[in-house]
Amino acid sequence: MAITEGRNQQGQHAAPAPALPTELHTTKPVKYVWAAARIAIGWVFLWAFADKLFGLGFATPGKRAWINGGSPTTGFLKGTADHTFGGFFSGLAGQGWADWLFMIGLAGIGAALILGAGVRIAAVTGGLLLVLMWAAELPLANNPFMDEHLIYAIVLAGLALANAGDTAGIGRWWGNTDLVRHYPILK
Incomplete structure (x- = not known):
């Protein structure tokens, strides 16, 4: 661990402060926090399915x-009719293709996250689904722009980046596997 030195307000040498290790994001506890977040969000998707x-x-x-x-x-989606993009989203409500795509998405994203395989593609597709759900509710009732859909999307990006x-x-x-080595987005 690197040590840095500085001066206090009186210009005297201050006690050295430990610098944060650059490998902090790869420590075992951090890896298990990301794994727990992955499984928890996977369960949210799989439970919704x-x-x-x-x-x-x-x-x-x-x-x-x-x-x-x-x-x-x-x-x-029918509940979004009075929102900013309500006409678009409420028009999708009940469409057979939208139902199938939504349900396949929930199941696939949830299973990928719980298993830990395909986390990158699950993060991209899950993030897209969450951002679309966020957009369907604009303007938000309790906050100018932030809600749980965006928080989950940000965490999904972190899951992918943290492997x-x-x-x-x-x-x-x-x-x-050969497939994933050939197409790394599938990791």
């Missing part, structure tokens, strides 16, 4: 479950 698919009674009642003929996009799938996941193995 399961609740919308089966109508588990949390955000989606059983009668509105996708397997019972409900639309996983209708509730949220968070390598700790408590199969990311290291996945990254060594």
